Amino acid sequence: LKVHRKGEAIVSHVQQHFIPYGLLAVIAVSVVNPSLGLKLHALKVHRLSAPGIFLISGLLLKLEEVQQAVRSPLPLIVGYCVILFLLPLSAFSAIRWPYLPADLVYGIAVYLCMPTALSTGVQLCTRNGGNPALALLLTVGSNLAAILTIPVLATRLFGGVHLHLDAVALLQTLTKTILLPLLLGMGLKAKVRSVASFVKANAKGLSLLSGVLLVLVPLAELGVALSGNAPRPEPGHLAQLVALGLAFPALFLSCNTLLVRRLTAWKPQVMTDDVQRTLVIVCSLKTLPLAVMVMQKVQELLPSQALNAGIALLPCIAFHLLQVILVSVVASNWQSPEPATTVKE
Numbered sequence: 492l493k494v495h496r497k498g499e500a501i502v503s504h505v506q507q508h509f510i511p512y513g514l515l516a517v518i519a520v521s522v523v524n525p526s527l528g529l530k531l532h533a534l535k536v537h538r539l540s541a542p543g544i545f546l547i548s549g550l551l552l553k554l555e556e557v558q559q560a561v562r563s564p565l566p567l568i569v570g571y572c573v574i575l576f577l578l579p580l581s582a583f584s585a586i587r588w589p590y591l592p593a594d595l596v597y598g599i600a601v602y603l604c605m606p607t608a609l610s611t612g613v614q615l616c617t618r619n620g621g622n623p624a625l626a627l628l629l630t631v632g633s634n635l636a637a638i639l640t641i642p643v644l645a646t647r648l649f650g651g652v653h654l655h656l657d658a659v660a661l662l663q664t665l666t667k668t669i670l671l672p673l674l675l676g677m678g679l680k681a682k683v684r685s686v687a688s689f690v691k692a693n694a695k696g697l698s699l700l701s702g703v704l705l706v707l708v709p710l711a712e713l714g715v716a717l718s719g720n721a722p723r724p725e726p727g728h729l730a731q732l733v734a735l736g737l738a739f740p741a742l743f744l745s746c747n748t749l750l751v752r753r754l755t756a757w758k759p760q761v762m763t764d765d766v767q768r769t770l771v772i773v774c775s776l777k778t779l780p781l782a783v784m785v786m787q788k789v790q791e792l793l794p795s796q797a798l799n800a801g802i803a804l805l806p807c808i809a810f811h812l813l814q815v816i817l818v819s820v821v822a823s824n825w826q827s828p829e830p831a832t833t834v835k836e
Contacts, residue, residue, distance in 0.1 A: 509699060510615065510819040513706040514812065521713035528714015537711035540704045542672040544610040547701045548623060549676020550690045556624035565758060566625055566766050567632070573750070573774045574633040575640050578743055579604045586648055588735070591728055597649075598803035599735065601786050602810050604644045605777040606633035609668060611815055612773035614705050618698055619822040621769040627673070629773045634665055634781065641785060649789060661781070709812050712779070716808050724805060732806050736813035743775040744821060768825055775818050779811040 505512060521528050531537055560567065582603040588596050607630055616626040638661055679686045690697065724732065751770050755762040786803050 506695075506699065508820070508823045509702045510618070510705060511816055511823060513702060514709060514816045514819070517706050517710045517713060518812070521710065521717050525714045525717040528710045528712070529718055530714070531707065532711040532715050537708045540708045541610040541668045543704045544614055544701050545669050546672040546676045547697050547704075548613055548617065548627065549673040549678075550680050550686070551617065551694060551697060552623060552627070552673070552677055552680075554677070556622060557628070560622065560625040560628055563761050563766075565754070565761050566770055567628055569750070569754065570625075570629040570770055570774055571633055571636065573747065573770075574607050574629065575636055578746075578774065579640070579644055581739060581742070582644065582648060585735070585739075591731055592724075592802075594802040595724060595728060595732065595806050597789065598786065598806035599732075599810065600648055601645075601789065601803070602777055602779075602782045602807040603739065604641055604648070604785070605779075605782050606637040606640075607773050608776040608778045608811075608815075609634065609665075609780065611705060611818075612769075612776050614701050615772050615819055615822050616769050618702065619768065619772070619825050620765060621772055621822075622763075622765040623769075625766060625769045626773050627669075629769070631665065631669055634778065635662070637781065638662075641781075645785065645789065661784075664780075705815075708779075709808075709815070712808050713812070716805060724802070732809045733813065736806070736810040737817060739810070740775055740814040740817045744771065744818065747771045747774045768822070772818060772822055776814060777811065779807060782807045782811075 582600040585603055586596055586600040588599070591599075609630060612630055613623055613626045615621070617623045680690055681687075723729075748771055751762065751767045755767060783804060786807065790803070
C-alpha cells in the first residue's frame with residue numbers, strides 16, 4: 492500500500508511538473524541522439540504543435556471567461572504595454588554586450604524584441620491556474636501589433652535599417668496557427684454534445700497532450716541545432732548564452748511579479764489570482780518563429796556586415812528553451828492541488 496501511494500505521488504508530481512521535466516528530457520535526448528529531432532523536423536511534425544495546442548485550448552475554453560477578460564480591460568492594457576513596449580527595451584542593453592561575437596549579440600537583441608510566445612503561455616496558464624482566455628487575447632493581440640512595433644525597434648537597434656515585415660503573411664500564419672484551430676475546438680464543444688462530454692471527462696488528459704505537443708517544438712529545433720553540420724559557438728560563448736538566457740527571463744519574471752503586486756494593491760477586484768498568474772507568465776515569454784523571420788530579414792538588410800543567420804539563430808533557440816524551462820518551473824509551483832478540475836481554457 493505504501494509503495495502504491497508513493498507511486499501515485501510520483502506520478503502526480505511528474506504530471507504537475509510535466510513541462511519542465513519534458514524539456515529537460517528533450518535536452519538529454521537531443522545531446523545523446525539529435526537524429527530524432529532531425530527526423531521530426533524533416534517530417535514537419537513540430538508544425539502541428541501550435542495548431543494542436545490551440546485546438547485543445549478551444550475545447551477547454553469557457554466563453555464567459557473571454558467575455559470577462561474583455562469587460563475588464565486593465566490586465567489587457569497592462570499586458571500589451573509590457574509585452575510590446577517595456578520588455579523589448581532590454582534589447583538595447585543586450586546589443587551592447589561586449590564579450591560575444593556580433594552574430595550572437597544580434598540574435599539575442601532580435602529575440603528580446605519579440606512579443607509573447609504563440610502557444611507556450613496559453614499552455615502554461617491552462618496547466619497552472621492562470622486565465623487562458625486572457626492569455627489568448629494577450630497572445631493574439633501582441634503578435635498582431637508586433638507587425639508595427641518590431642520594424643521600429645529594429646531600425647533603432649541596427650542603425651537606420653528599415654525593416655519591413657509581411658503583415659499579410661504573418662496574419663495568415665496567426666490565423667492558421669491560432670484562430671482557426673481555436674474556433675474549431677470551441678465550435679465542436681458547443682455544437683457536438685458527445686465532444687463536450689468527452690472534454691469534461693478527459694480534461695486532465697487533454698492538458699497533458701497539450702504539454703506533449705509543446706515539447707515537440709524544442710525537440711525538433713535542438714535536433715537541427717545540434718546536428719553535425721550546424722554552426723556551434725565556443726564553450727565560453729555557450730556558457731554566456733546559457734547565463735544570459737536564464738538572467739533575462741528571471742529579470743522579466745521579477746519585474747512582472749512586482750508590477751502585478753502593485754496593480755493588485757490598487758485594483759484587487761480586477762487583479763484576481765488567475766489574472767496575476769497569467770500576466771506574469773505571458774509577459775515573461777518571447778516567441779521564436781517571428782524571431783526567425785526577423786533574423787532572416789535583418790540578414791538581407793545587413794550584407795556588408797556578413798551577418799550569419801545560422802549562428803544568430805542559436806541564441807534565439809537557446810533563449811527560447813531556457814525561458815520555457817524557467818517560467819514553467821516557476822509556474823508549476825503555483826499549481827493548485829487539483830489542476831484537472833480547474834482547467835478553464
